[in-house]
Amino acid sequence: MMRFSTLIKHPADWMIGGEVDNAVVLTSRIRLARNVRLLPFPGWATAEQRRMAMQEIFPVIQELRPMKDAFAQPLSGLTSVQKQVLVERHLISREHAARTEGSAAVIERRQSLSIMVNEEDHLRMQSIRPGLNLRVAYDALNELDNEIQSSLTFAYDRKLGYLTTCPTNLGTGLRASAMLHLPGLVLSDKIGQVLNAIGRMGLAVRGLYGEGTESLGNLYQISNQSTLGESETQIIERLERVIAQVAQHETNARLKMLEDDRLTLHDKIGRSYGILQHAWLIDSKEALNHLSLIRLGANMGFFPLEIARLCDNLLMEIQPAHLQLHSGRKLSPEQRDESRGQIIRSHLQNVPTPAMVFSQSKNLPFSDQPLDLDL
Amino acid sequence: MKCDFCDQKATVFLTQLIEGQMKKVCLCESCAKTKGVTDPTGFSLADMLLSGMPTSALVANAPFVPTRSGGGKKCPNCGFSVDDLNRVRRFGCSECVQAFRPEVELILRGMHQGVTHVGKVPPGFEEIHARDEKLEELRQQLEKAIAQENYEQAASLRDQIRQLELPLPATALP
Numbered sequence: 259m260m261r262f263s264t265l266i267k268h269p270a271d272w273m274i275g276g277e278v279d280n281a282v283v284l285t286s287r288i289r290l291a292r293n294v295r296l297l298p299f300p301g302w303a304t305a306e307q308r309r310m311a312m313q314e315i316f317p318v319i320q321e322l323r324p325m326k327d328a329f330a331q332p333l334s335g336l337t338s339v340q341k342q343v344l345v346e347r348h349l350i351s352r353e354h355a356a357r358t359e360g361s362a363a364v365i366e367r368r369q370s371l372s373i374m375v376n377e378e379d380h381l382r383m384q385s386i387r388p389g390l391n392l393r394v395a396y397d398a399l400n401e402l403d404n405e406i407q408s409s410l411t412f413a414y415d416r417k418l419g420y421l422t423t424c425p426t427n428l429g430t431g432l433r434a435s436a437m438l439h440l441p442g443l444v445l446s447d448k449i450g451q452v453l454n455a456i457g458r459m460g461l462a463v464r465g466l467y468g469e470g471t472e473s474l475g476n477l478y479q480i481s482n483q484s485t486l487g488e489s490e491t492q493i494i495e496r497l498e499r500v501i502a503q504v505a506q507h508e509t510n511a512r513l514k515m516l517e518d519d520r521l522t523l524h525d526k527i528g529r530s531y532g533i534l535q536h537a538w539l540i541d542s543k544e545a546l547n548h549l550s551l552i553r554l555g556a557n558m559g560f561f562p563l564e565i566a567r568l569c570d571n572l573l574m575e576i577q578p579a580h581l582q583l584h585s586g587r588k589l590s591p592e593q594r595d596e597s598r599g600q601i602i603r604s605h606l607q608n609v610p611t612p613a614m615v616f617s618q619s620k621n622l623p624f625s626d627q628p629l630d631l632d633l
Numbered sequence: 634m635k636c637d638f639c640d641q642k643a644t645v646f647l648t649q650l651i652e653g654q655m656k657k658v659c660l661c662e663s664c665a666k667t668k669g670v671t672d673p674t675g676f677s678l679a680d681m682l683l684s685g686m687p688t689s690a691l692v693a694n695a696p697f698v699p700t701r702s703g704g705g706k707k708c709p710n711c712g713f714s715v716d717d718l719n720r721v722r723r724f725g726c727s728e729c730v731q732a733f734r735p736e737v738e739l740i741l742r743g744m745h746q747g748v749t750h751v752g753k754v755p756p757g758f759e760e761i762h763a764r765d766e767k768l769e770e771l772r773q774q775l776e777k778a779i780a781q782e783n784y785e786q787a788a789s790l791r792d793q794i795r796q797l798e799l800p801l802p803a804t805a806l807p
Binding site: 293294295296297298299301302400403404407408412413414415416417418419420421422423424425426428429430432460484485486487488489490 | 634635640710711713722723724725726727728730731737740741744745746747748749750751752753754755756757758762
C-alpha cells in the first residue's frame with residue numbers, strides 16, 4: 259500500500275495543469291454523495307455501527323480498479339498534520355479531517371480520484387481535472403460509481419433519487435465546482451457584478467481562501483446548489499456554460515487593463531515580484547495576494563508561462579500544514595512566516611524580472627460591454 | 634425554476650421577511666391562483682408557511698446533533714425521530730424518507746430546481762422495480778384465484794411467482 263510520504267511527494271496532476279489551459283479555470287471538480295441502503299448514516303450511527311459500515315465499504319473501495327495501488331488509510335492512522343495536508347490539497351474535507359474512529363480516506367496515486375468513507379455520508383467520492391473539464395471529471399467518477407454499485411446496494415428512492423444525510427444533496431448527490439483565478443475582474447472592480455449575476459442563477463460562489471466574502475489570492479469557487487430535478491448532464495452543462503462566460507469576462511478584463519492602464523498593471527506585478535523575492539517573513543494572506551499577481555503576469559507574458567505552474571505549486575506548499583510537514587516539526591505562526599518566505603524566495607530566485615508587455619491589438623472587441631451573464 | 638407545489642414552470646415569486654428570516658416561495662400560475670397569491674387583498678406568506686406549506690430558505694447548515702430521545706414518529710429502521718428531522722434537517726438512514734414522506738416534502742419545497750429526481754438510476758434498479766411490481770400483481774391474482782377455487786390457474790400463477798423470485802444476475806440489486 260502506498261505510504262503517505264509517497265502520495266504527497268509529487269504535486270497532483272491537476273495541480274500543475276499539464277498541457278491543459280488553466281490560465282483562468284484552474285481545476286474542475288465533481289463530488290458524488292452515496293450511502294449504503296439500511297445502514298444508519300454516519301452522523302446518526304453509533305461508533306460500533308460506523309465501524310461495521312467501514313468493514314463493509316472499505317474492502318470494496320480498495321478492490322476498485324483505479325484504487326488498486328492507492329493510498330488507503332483509516333483516519334485514526336494519520337497525524338493531525340497529515341490530515342491537514344490532505345485538506346490543503348483538497349483531497350479530504352475539513353469535516354472529514356476532524357473525524358477519527360470508523361472513517362477512512364482512499365486516494366488514487368495521481369490524486370485525481372479520492373473517496374472519503376464515513377464523512378457526512380457513507381461515501382463521498384471526488385474527481386478532479388485541470389482546466390474547465392467537468393464532463394471528463396464526471397465520466398471518470400461515474401464509472402467508479404457503477405463499479406461500486408456491483409458490490410454495494412446504494413440508498414435510492416424512485417422519486418428522490420440517491421438518498422443522502424442532508425436533504426440539500428438528495429437526487430443526483432452531485433456537486434460540481436470549478437476553481438477560478440479572477441485578478442482581472444478584481445483589479446478592474448467588476449467582480450461584484452459578476453458574483454451577483456452568478457448568485458442570481460442559483461449557483462454558489464465563494465472565495466477559496468479567507469472568511470465570508472473576502473477572497474485571498476483572487477481565487478473563487480463556483481458550484482451548483484441544486485441536486486434534485488435536474489439530471490447530472492443538465493447540472494454540468496449549465497455550470498460549464500456559466501463558468502466559460504465568467505472566464506471570458508476575466509480574459510477581457512485582463513486585456514482591457516493592458517490596453518487602458520498598462521502602467522498600473524506593470525507596477526503591481528513588479529512590486530509583487532520584488533516583495534516575494536526579498537521577503538523574509540510573510541504571512542499566508544500577503545503571500546497569496548502577491549503570488550496571484552505573479553501568476554497573472556505569467557499568463558499575460560510578463561514571465562515565462564512555466565512560472566504560472568510554479569505559482570500553482572507554491573499555493574499548496576506555503577499553507578501551514580505543508581510547511582510543518584516539510585520542516586518535520588510544529589511551527590509557531592512566526593516560524594511559519596519565516597519558512598514561507600524562505601520557500602518562496604528559493605522558488606523565485608531564478609525567475610527573470612518582468613518583461614515589458616504591450617497591448618497587441620488596437621481594436622479589442624470589448625469596449626464597455628455589460629457584465630450580465632447571458633444565458 | 635420550478636413551482637414549489639408541482640413541477641410546472643414557476644412564474645410567481647414571493648419573498649417576505651418572517652421572524653427576521655427571508656422566506657421565498659416559487660409558484661406556477663395555477664398554484665398561485667389556487668393559493669390566493671394573486672389576490673391583492675392582503676396575502677401573507679407567513680400564513681402559507683405556517684399552515685404547513687412550503688418552507689424554503691430553511692437553515693440547512695444546522696449542526697447535526699440529534700438526541701437519542703427525540704420525540705414524535707420514529708423511523709422503523711434506525712429509530713431517528715421526526716422531531717430530530719425537523720430540528721437538524723438531516724436523515725438517519727435510507728428508510729427515513731419513506732417514514733417521514735410528508736415532512737420531507739415540506740423540507741424540499743424551494744430547496745432544489747425540482748422535487749423529483751430525473752438523474753442517474755442505479756444500474757439494475759429498473760429491472761428490480763419492474764420485477765417487484767410484476768410479483769405484486771401475480772400475488773394478487775393468486776389470492777383471487779384461490780378465493781375463486783380456480784386451482785389450476787393458482788398453480789400456474791404460483792409457478793410464475795417462484796420463477797420471478799429467483800435472484801437476478803450479480804449486477805442487479807438484491
